Amino acid sequence: MNVFDEEQIGRLLRLLPPAPVGWVRAAQELPAARATLDELVARAEQDAAFRLQLQADLERAVAAAGYEPSSYVVSRLRQLLKAD
Amino acid sequence: MAVEQSDAQLVSRCREGDAGAWNEFVERFSRYVYAICTRGFRLAQHDAEDVFQEVFARAYERLADLRSDDAVRPWLAQLTRRLCIDRLRLQARDAPSDSEPGERELDDVLTTLDDAMDVRSALDKVGDPCREVLDRFFCRDESYQTIGEALDIPAGTIASRISRCLEKLRVEFDGRRGASRPS
Numbered sequence: 001m002n003v004f005d006e007e008q009i010g011r012l013l014r015l016l017p018p019a020p021v022g023w024v025r026a027a028q029e030l031p032a033a034r035a036t037l038d039e040l041v042a043r044a045e046q047d048a049a050f051r052l053q054l055q056a057d058l059e060r061a062v063a064a065a066g067y068e069p070s071s072y073v074v075s076r077l078r079q080l081l082k083a084d
Numbered sequence: 085m086a087v088e089q090s091d092a093q094l095v096s097r098c099r100e101g102d103a104g105a106w107n108e109f110v111e112r113f114s115r116y117v118y119a120i121c122t123r124g125f126r127l128a129q130h131d132a133e134d135v136f137q138e139v140f141a142r143a144y145e146r147l148a149d150l151r152s153d154d155a156v157r158p159w160l161a162q163l164t165r166r167l168c169i170d171r172l173r174l175q176a177r178d179a180p181s182d183s184e185p186g187e188r189e190l191d192d193v194l195t196t197l198d199d200a201m202d203v204r205s206a207l208d209k210v211g212d213p214c215r216e217v218l219d220r221f222f223c224r225d226e227s228y229q230t231i232g233e234a235l236d237i238p239a240g241t242i243a244s245r246i247s248r249c250l251e252k253l254r255v256e257f258d259g260r261r262g263a264s265r266p267s
Contacts, residue, residue: 004203006250009257012200013207013222019118023133027110027140031103034144072141 026070033072040067040077055081088209092153099147110140115223116157116201117164124193125168125185131175135167142167157201161194206257214249221246 004012018024040062044051053061058077062069089097094112097105117139121132142163150159172184185193207215216235220226221242232239 004199004254004257006247006254009203009250009254010222012196012203013218014225015123015197015200016115016119016204017223017225019114019136020133023118023136024110024114026137027114028107030141030144031106071137076141 026072029070030072033068033070036067036070037073037076040065040073041080088205090154091156095147095150095153095156106144109143113157113160115204116197117160119197119200120161120164120194121168123197124165124190125172127168127171131171135164135171138167139164157198161198165190165194202260203253203257206260207253209260210249210253210256214245214252217242217245218249218253 040054043065044054050061050065053064054077058081059069059074062073062077067073089108091112094105094109098109114136117136118132121127121135122129127135139160143160150156169184176184207218213235217231220231220234226234228239228242231237231242237245
């Protein structure tokens with residue numbers, strides 16, 4: 001660690017403003033989003049019709065299944081469908 | 085003074101599935117990741133948001149793979165750095181530019197942000213009301229009047245409070261520096 005006086009400490013504090021509240025909240029909701037993703041993946045593996053719906057219109061299919069189509073869920077599902 | 089949990093302890097709680105630990109994890113490192121995106125790489129807000137979310141998504145998915153819980157901050161820095169570079173290169177493919185900062189410049193920014201995180205950590209240890217006053221003044225750029233109204237204290241006393249709290253923070257920070265110095 002370096003040696004700082006009060007003025008330098010103040011300057012360092014200024015370098016770390018809070019991230020936008022919505023970004024932080026979205027990141028904090030990742031565990032719930034992950035659980036949603038796991039449920040959707042399990043359902044897609046068992047239900048061919050649902051899988052086709054996801055491939056046709058991913059966000060609408062997620063919403064129609066009663067889940068929040070968060071950016072995390074949508075991006076990870078898109079990656080999984082693409083990888084198949 | 086506030087009870088402060090080390091990065092390693094927090095990571096360990098996250099790994100055990102502690103419901104509140106992930107919230108604390110995001111709270112503790114969100115400013116750091118945000119600063120790397122916006123100060124280190126000067127990403128536009130929408131790009132910074134995508135990178136920010138991807139950093140925490142990968143951190144959540146890969147926390148179990150972390151070799152040393154103590155190394156979570158450099159791990160996050162490296163992850164953020166890599167994703168910012170990917171984002172800039174993707175943009176450059178569409179519209180070539182020389183917006184990618186140099187290695188040396190980036191290293192300097194990251195070193196300074198690490199110092200800032202050490203100060204932030206000392207501030208957490210100092211706790212409220214100093215943490216609140218200093219955060220509002222330095223990090224949120226609030227005026228004396230706004231701080232006075234929010235905390236219900238006379239605006240005329242804010243400057244002296246800031247000064248006293250900075251001194252307290254410096255003492256805490258120096259104490260940590262002394263404690264971390266090899267004997």
